[in-house]
Amino acid sequence: MINILDKKFVPLISREVIENRIAAIASEITNDYEGRCPLFIVVLNGAFLFASELVKRIPLSCEITFIKLASYSKTQSTGSVREIIGLNDDISGREIIIIEDIVDTGLTMAQLIRQINDHAPASVAIASLLHKPEALQTPIYIRYTGFNIENKFVVGYGLDYDGIGRNLDAIYVLA
Ligand SMILES: O=P(O)(O)OC[C@H]1O[C@H](OP(=O)(O)OP(=O)(O)O)[C@H](O)[C@@H]1O
Numbered sequence: 501m502i503n504i505l506d507k508k509f510v511p512l513i514s515r516e517v518i519e520n521r522i523a524a525i526a527s528e529i530t531n532d533y534e535g536r537c538p539l540f541i542v543v544l545n546g547a548f549l550f551a552s553e554l555v556k557r558i559p560l561s562c563e564i565t566f567i568k569l570a571s572y573s574k575t576q577s578t579g580s581v582r583e584i585i586g587l588n589d590d591i592s593g594r595e596i597i598i599i600e601d602i603v604d605t606g607l608t609m610a611q612l613i614r615q616i617n618d619h620a621p622a623s624v625a626i627a628s629l630l631h632k633p634e635a636l637q638t639p640i641y642i643r644y645t646g647f648n649i650e651n652k653f654v655v656g657y658g659l660d661y662d663g664i665g666r667n668l669d670a671i672y673v674l675a
């Protein structure tokens with residue numbers, strides 16, 4: 501059990517299990533994109549750790565860029581997605597792979613996909629470390645999923661509770 505601010509969390513997914521799964525996703529992406537040069541779009545803040553562990557295992561020629569979106573306040577979705585840092589890259593004709601830490605309600609991803617599709621990419625795929633299928637409010641197809649989890653608030657491996665806990669090397673769930 502760990503304490504973060506006023507809440508208690510218990511272990512859900514260990515570092516070893518996470519890293520083995522990331523290695524498997526990296527192999528899949530490497531096979532699927534052989535001979536192509538994908539552009540990874542990393543959704544900050546939460547996806548920074550997943551992204552760094554993933555891309556270092558993908559020996560393809562590729563580019564990596566960042567966008568910063570926010571929709572969560574403490575343990576709840578606010579229902580609206582704010583863009584804090586936008587996309588400056590030319591994505592038309594590119595093979596896009598979005599790297600996300602979690603797809604929960606799906607509102608963040610739905611907005612980002614709409615925004616990307618407005619710029620005529622060649623293809624768009626999503627890689628998300630976590631997914632809460634029961635929480636989804638809009639259909640989202642996730643090509644590469646790390647783990648499907650229950651609809652409970654989680655922290656660690658990039659994910660925070662009120663700004664704290666992103667540096668934990670495993671995933672914890674609210675007790
Ligand atoms: O599917 P949704 O319900 O839209 O939730 C998913 C989003 O929530 C988290 O971001 P958050 O707003 O917490 O910002 P952060 O990544 O900076 O922590 C996460 O990184 C996703 O981007």
Ligand SMILES: Nc1nc2[nH]cnc2c(=O)[nH]1
Nearest residue numbers: 572604652653654659660
């Ligand atoms: N930290 C954290 N951020 C989220 N964003 C969407 N769902 C979650 C969650 O369960 N935990």
